[in-house]
Amino acid sequence: MSTELTAKDFTTTQEVRWCPGCGDYAILKSVTRALADAGASPESTAFISGIGCAARFPYYVESYGFHTIHGRAPAIATGLKLANPELDVWVVSGDGDALSIGGNHLMHALRRNVGLKILLFNNEIYGLTKGQYSPTSRVGTVSPSSPAGSVDMPVSPGQFALGSGARFFARAVDADKEGLSEVLQGAHAFAGASLTEIFQNCIVYNKDVFASFTDRKDASKMQLRLKHGEPMLFGDNAKKGIRFNKDTFALEVIEVKSSPEDVLVHDETNEVVARLLIDLQEPVALGILFRKPAQSFECAFYGLHPSEMKRSRSVAEFLRGASSWTVSPENS
Amino acid sequence: MDSIAVRIAGDSGDGIQLMGTRFAVSTALTGADFATFPDYPAEIRAPAGSLFGVSAYQINLGSGTITTAGDSPDVLVAFNPAALKVSLPLLERGALIIINNDSFTARNLARAGYKQDPREDGTLEDFQCVTADISRLNLESIKVFGLSKSDGDRCKNFWALGVLLWMFERDLASVEDWIRRRLDNQTKIRNANIAALHAGHAYGENTELSASVPRYDIRKSEMPPGEYRSVTGAEALALGIAAAGELADRPVMFCSYPITPSSPLLHRLALLGETGVGTFQAEDEIAAVCAAIGASYGGMIGVTSSSGPGIALKAEAIGLAVSAELPLVIVNWQRGGPSTGLPTKTEQSDLFQAVYGRNGDTPLPVLAAASSEDCFNIAVESVRIALRHMTPVILLVDGYLSNASEPWKIPDISALEPIEHHPAPAPCKDQDAQRQAFRRDENSFGRPWIVPGMEGLMHRIGGLEKDIETGHISYDPANHQQMTDLRQAKVDCVANYIPAQSLECGADHGDLVVVGWGSTYGPIYQATIETGVSFVHLRNINPLPVNLGELLGRFDTVLVPEMNNGQLAALLREKLCLQTVSFPKVSGQPFRISELVDRIESLKKEGK
Numbered sequence: 001m002s003t004e005l006t007a008k009d010f011t012t013t014q015e016v017r018w019c020p021g022c023g024d025y026a027i028l029k030s031v032t033r034a035l036a037d038a039g040a041s042p043e044s045t046a047f048i049s050g051i052g053c054a055a056r057f058p059y060y061v062e063s064y065g066f067h068t069i070h071g072r073a074p075a076i077a078t079g080l081k082l083a084n085p086e087l088d089v090w091v092v093s094g095d096g097d098a099l100s101i102g103g104n105h106l107m108h109a110l111r112r113n114v115g116l117k118i119l120l121f122n123n124e125i126y127g128l129t130k131g132q133y134s135p136t137s138r139v140g141t142v143s144p145s146s147p148a149g150s151v152d153m154p155v156s157p158g159q160f161a162l163g164s165g166a167r168f169f170a171r172a173v174d175a176d177k178e179g180l181s182e183v184l185q186g187a188h189a190f191a192g193a194s195l196t197e198i199f200q201n202c203i204v205y206n207k208d209v210f211a212s213f214t215d216r217k218d219a220s221k222m223q224l225r226l227k228h229g230e231p232m233l234f235g236d237n238a239k240k241g242i243r244f245n246k247d248t249f250a251l252e253v254i255e256v257k258s259s260p261e262d263v264l265v266h267d268e269t270n271e272v273v274a275r276l277l278i279d280l281q282e283p284v285a286l287g288i289l290f291r292k293p294a295q296s297f298e299c300a301f302y303g304l305h306p307s308e309m310k311r312s313r314s315v316a317e318f319l320r321g322a323s324s325w326t327v328s329p330e331n332s
Numbered sequence: 333m334d335s336i337a338v339r340i341a342g343d344s345g346d347g348i349q350l351m352g353t354r355f356a357v358s359t360a361l362t363g364a365d366f367a368t369f370p371d372y373p374a375e376i377r378a379p380a381g382s383l384f385g386v387s388a389y390q391i392n393l394g395s396g397t398i399t400t401a402g403d404s405p406d407v408l409v410a411f412n413p414a415a416l417k418v419s420l421p422l423l424e425r426g427a428l429i430i431i432n433n434d435s436f437t438a439r440n441l442a443r444a445g446y447k448q449d450p451r452e453d454g455t456l457e458d459f460q461c462v463t464a465d466i467s468r469l470n471l472e473s474i475k476v477f478g479l480s481k482s483d484g485d486r487c488k489n490f491w492a493l494g495v496l497l498w499m500f501e502r503d504l505a506s507v508e509d510w511i512r513r514r515l516d517n518q519t520k521i522r523n524a525n526i527a528a529l530h531a532g533h534a535y536g537e538n539t540e541l542s543a544s545v546p547r548y549d550i551r552k553s554e555m556p557p558g559e560y561r562s563v564t565g566a567e568a569l570a571l572g573i574a575a576a577g578e579l580a581d582r583p584v585m586f587c588s589y590p591i592t593p594s595s596p597l598l599h600r601l602a603l604l605g606e607t608g609v610g611t612f613q614a615e616d617e618i619a620a621v622c623a624a625i626g627a628s629y630g631g632m633i634g635v636t637s638s639s640g641p642g643i644a645l646k647a648e649a650i651g652l653a654v655s656a657e658l659p660l661v662i663v664n665w666q667r668g669g670p671s672t673g674l675p676t677k678t679e680q681s682d683l684f685q686a687v688y689g690r691n692g693d694t695p696l697p698v699l700a701a702a703s704s705e706d707c708f709n710i711a712v713e714s715v716r717i718a719l720r721h722m723t724p725v726i727l728l729v730d731g732y733l734s735n736a737s738e739p740w741k742i743p744d745i746s747a748l749e750p751i752e753h754h755p756a757p758a759p760c761k762d763q764d765a766q767r768q769a770f771r772r773d774e775n776s777f778g779r780p781w782i783v784p785g786m787e788g789l790m791h792r793i794g795g796l797e798k799d800i801e802t803g804h805i806s807y808d809p810a811n812h813q814q815m816t817d818l819r820q821a822k823v824d825c826v827a828n829y830i831p832a833q834s835l836e837c838g839a840d841h842g843d844l845v846v847v848g849w850g851s852t853y854g855p856i857y858q859a860t861i862e863t864g865v866s867f868v869h870l871r872n873i874n875p876l877p878v879n880l881g882e883l884l885g886r887f888d889t890v891l892v893p894e895m896n897n898g899q900l901a902a903l904l905r906e907k908l909c910l911q912t913v914s915f916p917k918v919s920g921q922p923f924r925i926s927e928l929v930d931r932i933e934s935l936k937k938e939g940k
C-alpha cells in the first residue's frame with residue numbers, strides 16, 4: 001500500500017447494529033484508528049470473534065473477518081495463525097464468550113503464547129441474551145437469571161490471564177481514546193498472545209457498572225494510569241502514589257509528599273507486582289500492567305517443523321515404510 | 333494349506349500387540365496375504381490374570397485372498413489361564429493350543445474362574461495341546477544379561493515369537509533387525525530380547541516340540557505384481573492425507589486431541605512433516621476441529637480426527653464449516669458406544685451421527701473406508717471432495733482398522749489426479765469482494781478459496797445465515813430457504829463426481845444381495861463367495877451413488893449386516909424407499925464369516 005490509510009479505510013459500509021450509546025461504538029473507533037496509526041494493511045489483518053454483542057465486530061472492520069461460534073474464537077484464530085503467521089490476527093470477545101463458555105480456549109491460547117491480539121470487552125453481563133449475570137458479574141448482581149442476586153464469585157480476567165501464563169495483560173476504558181489507543185498499539189506490536197481487557201459500558205443491561213472509576217469527574221483519583229519506568233502516581237496533581245507494604249505484602253496508597261522515595265516505579269516485566277495491581281480497587285490500574293515477551297507459539301512451531309510447513313520431500317519417499325517386498329510377474 | 337489363523341493372547345502387560353505386529357510384518361515379507369485383528373482392553377495395564385485384561389492379536393494368513401482375521405483360530409498361544417478361557421470358545425476341535433505352564437498357578441486359575449486346572453480336567457481334550465514352561469525357559473535363556481526378574485520376564489513375548497517363527501519356517505533376521513533398531517541405545521535389553529527370540533526358535537527346533545507340533549509352510553499369495561508393504565489403517569490414512577496435500581499442492585494442518593483409537597493417526601502424521609504436514613495437539617476436541625477450520629480458512633487443508641464421543645463435541649463447529657463453506661476433513665475412528673462405551677472395541681454405530689448429527693439442516697458428504705489399505709485412497713477422495721465443494725467431509729473408519737495390518741500394494745502417487753479447488757478471483761474494488769467470495773461454481777457449488785492475506789478480496793464470513801449472493805448477514809425468509817436448498821444441492825451433487833456403484837461379486841440381479849460398508853467388507857466378501865449371492869459394498873454413504881437404488885431394486889431381498897443396530901439398513905430404506913433386512917451385530921467384535929453364511933443360507937431358505 002503506497003498511500004497512508006486512515007481509520008475510514010478500515011471501516012466497512014455495514015450498518016452497525018449495537019444499541020445506541022453502547023460502549024462498543026467507541027471501541028470500534030479506537031480500533032480502526034489504531035490499525036491506521038500502526039500502518040496495518042487490511043488484507044493482512046483478520047478479526048475473529050465468537051458469539052455475543054462484541055462478536056459482531058468483524059462485520060464492521062474492513063479486513064478479513066470470521067464470526068464463529070460461542071467461545072471458540074481463540075481456537076479458530078490459533079489455526080489461522082498457524083496457517084499464516086504473517087497475519088495480524090485479532091480476537092474479539094466478551095466476558096461470557098471468553099471466560100465462561102470459551103475459558104478453556106482462552107487459557108490455552110495464552111499459555112501457548114499464540115500471536116493473537118485478544119480483546120476482552122468486559123461489561124459484566126450477558127447482553128445478547130438479554131441481561132443474565134456473567135462470570136465477571138459481582139456477587140449480588142440482580143438479573144433475570146438471578147432475581148435474588150447472583151451468588152458466584154466473579155473471575156478476574158487479569159488473574160486468569162497471568163495464571164494461564166499470559167505475557168501481556170492490559171486494561172482500558174471504552175470511551176478513553178487516549179488510554180485505549182495506547183494499549184491497542186502495545187497489543188498490536190506484541191509478538192505473542194496479548195489480552196486486553198476493555199471496560200465496556202452496556203447501557204441497556206448493566207449501565208454504568210464501572211462508573212465508580214470511569215466517570216470523568218472521579219477519573220483522576222480513581223485511575224492509576226501505568227507507564228513503564230514511571231512512578232505510580234495518581235490523583236489531583238499526582239499527589240498520591242502507590243507503595244509496596246513489606247509487612248502486609250500488599251500495595252497501598254500514600255501521600256507522595258510524605259515519602260516520595262517509596263512510590264513504586266512501574267516495571268511492566270514484574271509479574272508479582274502486576275498481580276497486585278490487578279487486584280487494586282481504588283484506584284483501578286489501567287494501561288499495560290504486564291508485558292514480558294517470549295517466543296511465540298507459531299515461531300516455535302515453525303522453528304521445530306522439519307521443513308517450515310513446506311513440502312521438502314514427496315510422500316512417495318515415505319510410502320515404503322520400514323520394509324517392503326516385490327511380487328514379480330513370474331512368481332505371482 | 334490355504335490359510336491359517338493364529339491368535340496370541342495374554343495379559344495386557346505381556347507385549348501381545350507387539351508380538352502380533354512383528355509376526356504380521358514377518359508374514360508380509362514372505363509374500364503371503366494376511367489380515368489382522370488387534371483386540372485389546374481399555375486398561376493400559378489391567379490387573380494381571382483378569383479376564384477383562386486379556387489382550388489378543390489375531391492374524392489370518394494364506395496363499396489365497398485373505399480378507400478377514402479368520403473366524404476360528406487354528407493356533408492359539410495362551411500366555412495365561414484367562415487368555416485360554418477367553419479364547420477357547422472361538423476355537424474349533426483339533427486346533428493347536430500352546431500354553432505357558434508357568435502362569436497356570438492356583439491364583440491365576442482362580443482369577444480366570446477355573447475351579448480345576450483345564451489342562452487336567454479334560455477341557456482341552458478335543459484340542460491338540462502343547463505346554464511349555466515359557467516364563468522359566470525365557471528367563472534361563474537370558475540369564476547371562478543379568479536383567480531384573482521383571483525386565484527379564486518382559487522378553488518372553490520374543491521367546492514365544494521365536495517358537496511361532498520356527499513353526500512357520502521363518503527367518504529370524506527381520507525381527508532381529510527390528511529389535512536392534514528399536515532398542516538401539518539399550519544394549520542389555522536389546523541383546524536379551526534377541527537371545528530370547530533365538531532361544532524360542534531353538535526350542536522348537538531341538539525339543540520334543542518338533543514331534544508334536546505341525547509346521548506350516550504358507551506359500552506366497554497370488555497378488556498382482558508390484559511392490560508391497562504391510563500397512564495399518566492409521567499408517568495408510570496418514571499417508572493418504574499427506575498425499576492429498578501433495579496432490580492439492582497445499583500444506584495440511586492436522587489438529588486433534590488424543591482419544592482411543594484415533595491417536596495412532598496423530599502419531600503417524602507427526603512423522604510426515606517434510607511432506608508439508610503440520611500437527612497440532614489441541615486442548616480439547618472442540619479446539620481441535622476449530623483450529624482445523626482456522627487453518628482451512630487460512631488456506632491449508634484442515635483435518636481433524638477423533639472417535640464418536642469427540643465427534644459429538646465437534647458437531648457445532650462442523651456446522652460452522654458447513655455454513656461458512658470451508659473445506660475440512662473429519663475422521664471418525666468408530667468405537668463402541670454410547671457415551672464412553674467400549675473405547676478399544678470396534679463398531680459402526682456412528683453412521684447416523686455422521687449423516688444427521690448436527691443442529692439445523694446441515695448436510696455433508698460421508699465416506700467409509702473398507703479396509704486398512706483403503707484408508708489411503710479414501711483419504712485422498714475425502715480431501716478431493718472437501719476442496720472441490722468447499723465443504724466438511726466426514727470419513728468413517730471402523731476403530732480396529734487403526735492398528736490392523738494387511739499387505740498393501742504401494743501406490744504410484746504420480747498416477748493420481750491432482751486435487752483442484754476454485755481459485756481466488758482477481759483483486760476487486762470496494763465491496764465487490766464480499767460477492768466474489770460467494771460466487772459459487774455452478775456444478776459443484778464450491779466457492780473460491782479466498783484466504784486472509786490476499787490483496788483486495790477482504791470479506792467477512794460467519795455462522796449467521798448469509799445472503800446467497802452478497803454473503804452479508806440475512807434473516808430474509810426466502811433467502812434462508814434458498815440457502816438451505818443450496819447446502820443440500822451441494823451435497824447431493826457430490827453423487828455426480830463419484831463412481832457408479834458396482835458389485836463386488838455375484839450376479840447383477842437375483843434373490844439376494846448383501847450390502848455392506850466399512851470393515852465388514854472382508855467377512856461379507858468371503859461369505860458371499862461361499863454362498864454364491866451378490867455383494868454390494870458402499871464407500872460413499874452420503875450421498876449414495878446415483879445408480880444404487882436401481883441396482884438394489886433388481887434383487888428380491890437386500891440384507892444389510894452391520895456392526896450397529898441397523899443404521900445403514902434404515903438409511904437405505906429412507907433414501908431409496910427400499911425394504912431391507914437388517915442383520916445387526918453390536919458386540920464390539922467383527923462379523924465371523926460363518927455367522928454371515930448362516931444368515932444368508934437361512935434367508936435363502938425362507939425365500940424359497
Ligand code: SF4
Binds near residue numbers: 024
Ligand atoms: S446489549 Fe449492551 S453490549 Fe449489547 S449492544 Fe446493547 S448496549 Fe451494547
